[in-house]
Amino acid sequence: MKKLLIIDDAAFMRLAIRNMLLNYEIEISGEAADGAIGVEMYKQLRPDVVTMDITMPKMSGLEALKAIKAFDPQAKVIMVSAMGQERIVKEAIISGAKTFIVKPFKEEHLYQTICKVLGI
Amino acid sequence: MADSVEQDTSDQIEDTQKGKFLTFCMGNEFYGIEIKYVTEIIGFQPITEIPEMPEYIKGIINLRGKIIPVMDVRLRFRKPFREYNDRTCIVVIDISEVAVGLIVDSISEVITIPDEEIVAPPSMTKEGNRYIKGIGKVGSDVKLLLDSDKLLNETDLESLSDL
Amino acid sequence: MTLSQKGVNELSNPYVNEPMLDLYIFESMQLLEQMELLILSNEKSSSYASEAINEIFRIMHTIKGSSAMMLYNNISTLAHSLEDLFFVLREDEPRNVDYSELSDLVLEGLDFIKVEIHKIRNGDEADGDATGLIESLRVFHATIKGSDFKVEDQNLADGAVSHENRTPEKQQYYISKVRTETTSLRNTFQATLRFEQDCGGMENIRAIVVLNDLADLMEDYYHLPEDLENEDSARIISEQGFTLFLKTDRSLEEIHKVLIETIYLKDLQLTNVENSELFNDLHQEREILLEDSSVKLPAFSSRDQVPNNYEEKEFHSGANQPSIISVSVAKLDQLMDLVGEMVIAEAMVTQNPDLKGLELNNFEKAARQLRKITSELQDTVMSVRMVPLTGTFQKMNRTLRDMCKKLNKEVQLQLIGQETEVDKNIIEHISDPLMHLIRNSIDHGIEMPSEREIKGKSRLGTITLEAKNAGGDVLIIISDDGEGFNKDRILAKAREKGLIQGSEEEITDKEIYNLVFLPGFSTNEKVTEFSGRGVGMDVVVKNIEAVGGGLAADSVPGKGTTITLKIPLTLAIIDGMNIKVGDSRYTIPTTAIKESFRPKITEVIVDPDNNEMMMVRGQCFPILRLHDIYHVKTDVTHFTEGIIIMVEQDNKTLCLFADELIGQQQVVVKALPEYIQNMKKVRGLAGCTLLGDGSISLILDVGGLIGYRQATKV
Incomplete structure (x- = not known):
């Protein structure tokens, strides 16, 4: 089963993503509430894919993305964005995020996005 | 979508309970209470008295860890007190999340009384009548249908001022 | 918290559930x-701190x-x-922000x-x-936006998100390799992609992702709209689609396979x-474009490109972070109840009467554990x-802020x-209650700033x-x-309402x-918006x-008022002494019990008003017969047959007379059913509890009983 790490400061969003993936063959191997913790968890857990919130306190999603990519250039990171974040999403894509998804999103789109990124 | 489905099922439950009454007897009369309010019927059990309550509030009982008040319907109707025996039952009703046990002489049966067989109570002054919201006809019998809400919530001014 | 099923089902999202x-x-x-x-903390200074703005954002x-x-x-x-x-x-x-x-x-x-969430x-x-409100915000937004603002680019060094990058330099995001050797490009394809309406916008960036996906497969490419940086490009792609011309040595199928997996592809x-003339034309234009902008390679892989502050930042690894979960209070209550029951069950086992007189060393050890x-x-x-x-x-x-603003008073709140x-x-x-007391203080206690100045107090x-x-x-x-309570007015009011007994x-x-705490008393001659509310x-x-809990007030005219709330630390479990009166059981909080003894008749004094009192070590204390006040039938009515429990609260002592003591244990406090509470607040009853045998014991409120005795005395 493929492993997913959720990095999001909002517990609600973490639960939302977890719930959306309940019926799929995706294992949530970890949840991090901040970019910095997320990076550390990535190093420890080595998940197959990461969903990364952009707006977080302490370390932002973009910084965390860069840190993860620095550690593992092959890291597959999906940015979780919202309207009004065009530029930052762009920067994230340049910085190596595989793709992005815009809140609010639906279950099937999240799953498709993950599958796509994982190549399944 | 989901909403309307949910609505349907709750309508169905409502439907199956509609017009159904649990009847019990007190003295020579039969009373009915809408089944949808009834959560369970238990045998008589020891009651812990609460001081300074109106006479018809007999006290509280322990219903599997939940403490609920019990009311003697006889006394509520200002009928003479009758010793409790092995036919005495406590009907637990739940009206807008307030659970109360009603002590009745004995339980009779569950019957269906269609709306058209229910008439408004005559405006007599007889005590207890004010807790009756209708009279149901079942064959030649008559069942007095209780207004559970009034039974619980209407302050019996006289009994409070007794204190 | 109970959530109606309907509220949840209204949402069409199937993944939304109650938790x-x-x-x-x-x-x-x-x-x-x-x-x-x-x-509130920023409002006091004339502007918001940048961290606060960030945080609110x-x-x-x-x-x-x-x-x-x-x-x-x-x-x-x-x-x-x-x-x-x-x-x-x-x-x-x-700069011009109000x-x-x-x-x-x-x-x-x-x-x-908040209101919506309450709903x-x-x-x-x-x-x-x-x-x-949104319109007001828009107007406000326009006002501050219209003002002069710093043109220079602000680099947010505090690690905050650079939400929108104002860097004027045109960013290059093409991931395509600028290959030195030009292989034989067998195929030229034209692809037009349309995205679904609900993809959440940012179609231009979706297009960039498409380019990323194809990066390794394309030898060369050109796309329309040309400029994916432009805000408008998202709209154009949304309306007309994203068109890509590419040269590749891969087959149509291979390219199709990649493109068809594009997320939100409609x-x-x-x-x-076949004719690559069009491409060549466009291609030339692009080469010119490439020449005057330096190609910025994406910061993909090297460790050097980690932001400097990254290394310095303190990291908490996932394992060290205290993980916090939120639990519903209902579950905690349930857990508390269960623990309470267990405490009782433990007592029932370890103090089981069947064990009486038995020498059970191992059992005792285990029981202690x-x-x-x-x-x-x-x-x-x-x-x-x-x-x-x-x-x-x-x-x-x-509360303070709103009140002060409405009443034009200046008040600061000190929290200790x-x-x-x-x-x-x-x-x-x-x-x-706290909110009400604070409102009262501001409304009736604290004077207007000018008035305070006259009195020689600080305006604030x-x-x-x-x-x-x-x-x-x-x-608490x-x-x-403020100005303190007006003694005469309170007295007059109390007299008028018949609240004063005695001289x-x-x-x-x-x-x-x-x-002022007595029911039916209210000094609010003027019902103001605040104190009068609710x-x-x-x-x-x-x-x-x-x-x-309880309340007490003290006041110094002209200097201010102090109201003290005394509340118990917890409601859930108390150490209690169970006692018996007739068939009834009562529980007295052990903390209130001073001593208990079987009285001698010589110690009991009856005054001319038939008030019974107990002489203990030269002091006289009032006696309250529980069977009397609660009308409980019992055979034990003579003092010598029963037991006296001396209880004390707020330095007042009372002797309770009961049949006998049953024993001491910890009990789980349960409230009396609401139905009963609404009927009447019974004096001296704090709640009830379940005893080990499933029967109910009423928990006595010593403060209430002392009040009872005083009330009957008058």
Whole structure:
């Protein structure tokens, strides 16, 4: 089963993503509430894919993305964005995020996005 | 979508309970209470008295860890007190999340009384009548249908001022 | 928290379930409270601190996202407006901001969201309309946006998100390799992609992702719209699609396979363009473009490109981070009940009468161990339920702000000891009373600034809210430096309402001040918007008494008023002494018991009014016969046959007369059913508890009983 790490400061969003993936063959191997913790968890857990919130306190999603990519250039990171974040999403894509998804999103789109990124 | 489905099922439950009454007897009369309010019927059990309550509030009982008040319907109707025996039952009703046990002489049966067989109570002054919201006809019998809400919530001014 | 099934089902999202809704409510409310504090603390200075702006921006962003996921569009839209506003504040640092107006607007927005979330919590529809407010925010937004703002680019060094990068330099995002050797490009394709409407916008970036996906397969490419940086490009792609011309040595199938997996793809047209003239034309243009902008390679892989501050930052690894979960209070209550039952069961086993007279060393050892664990378990569960008063205290800042603004008074709030912990259930009961008392203080206590100056006080009034532990209780003291209670007015009012018994000469000042707590008393001659709203003083008293607490007032004319709330640390479990009167069982909190003894008839004194009293070591104490006051039938009516329990509270002592003591144990306090409470508040009853045999014992409230005795004395 493929492993997913959720990095999001909002517990609600973490639960939302977890719930959306309940019926799929995706294992949530970890949840991090901040970019910095997320990076550390990535190093420890080595998940197959990461969903990364952009707006977080302490370390932002973009910084965390860069840190993860620095550690593992092959890291597959999906940015979780919202309207009004065009530029930052762009920067994230340049910085190596595989793709992005815009809140609010639906279950099937999240799953498709993950599958796509994982190549399944 | 989901909403309307949910609505349907709750309508169905409502439907199956509609017009159904649990009847019990007190003295020579039969009373009915809408089944949808009834959560369970238990045998008589020891009651812990609460001081300074109106006479018809007999006290509280322990219903599997939940403490609920019990009311003697006889006394509520200002009928003479009758010793409790092995036919005495406590009907637990739940009206807008307030659970109360009603002590009745004995339980009779569950019957269906269609709306058209229910008439408004005559405006007599007889005590207890004010807790009756209708009279149901079942064959030649008559069942007095209780207004559970009034039974619980209407302050019996006289009994409070007794204190 | 019960959520109506309907509220949940209204959402068409199948993944939304109750815990999610709970979490949405919980987290949003927490964020809103955090935000309220930020606003209140920043409002005092003439501008907002940049961290606060950042934080509020982030909070609104989170709430916008969660609300959109939950389909609460009114909340989401409003949060979006606020987010935009704080974005401008952060990025442009406008100078002409009316921060007072800003605070008002933001607080209004905050209140709106709170109200909506309350509706959601109650299972109602979140149907509030925020259009008016959004319009006000838009106007405000336009005002500050129109002002001069810093043109220079602000690099946010504090690690905050650079939401929108204002760097004028054109960024290069082409991932395509600029290959040195030109292989034979067999195929030229034209692909047109359309995205679904609900992809959430940012189609231009989706197009960039497509380019990324194809990066390794394309030798060369060109696309329309040309400029994916442009804001407009998203709209153009949304309307007309994204068209890509590419040269590749891969087959049509291979390219199709990649493109068809594009997320949110609605429609794909892929054709082989034999004539590559068009491409060549376009291609040339692009080469020119490439020449004058340096190709910025994406910061993909090398470690050097890690931002410098990354290494310096302190990291908490996932394992070291205290992980926190939120648990519903109902579950904690349940756990508490169970622990309580276990404490009783433990007592029933280890003190089982069947064991009497048996020498059971091993059993005793095991029993001791069990008792130890049970008591630790109980302590732990208790500690879980304890929460600091911080949140409740800080909520008062908002009350203070609104009141001061309305009444044109200047008051500061001083908070002391807000870290003091109290049982969660109690906290819920004291928030409203505190708010009312603070309102009272501002409304009736603190004078107008000008008046204060005349009196030689500082214009700024002070209200101090202090919490501290005192034995098994917590004291919360609300004091103000206002004009103090008007003794004569209180006395006159009390006389008018018939609240004074006995002669007035005997009444001490303190007793006069405490008349205000009596039911039916209200000094509010003028019902103002605030103090007149909702609850009166007697409701405050009711609330506090409901949790087994009490109030006392003291006042110095011209100097101020102090109101002290005494509330128990916890309601859940107490050490109790069970006693028997007739068939009834009562439980007295052990902390209130001084001693118990079988009296000798010579110690009992009866005064001419037939009041019975007990002589103990030369002191005289009133006796209260429990069977008498509660009309319980018992054979034990002679003092010599029963037992006297001396209880004490607030330095007042009373002798209770009961049939016999049953034994001491810890009991779980349960409230009397609401139905009973609504019927009448029975004097001297604090609640009830279940005994080991399943029977119910009534818990006595010693303070109430002392009051009972006094009331009957008069």
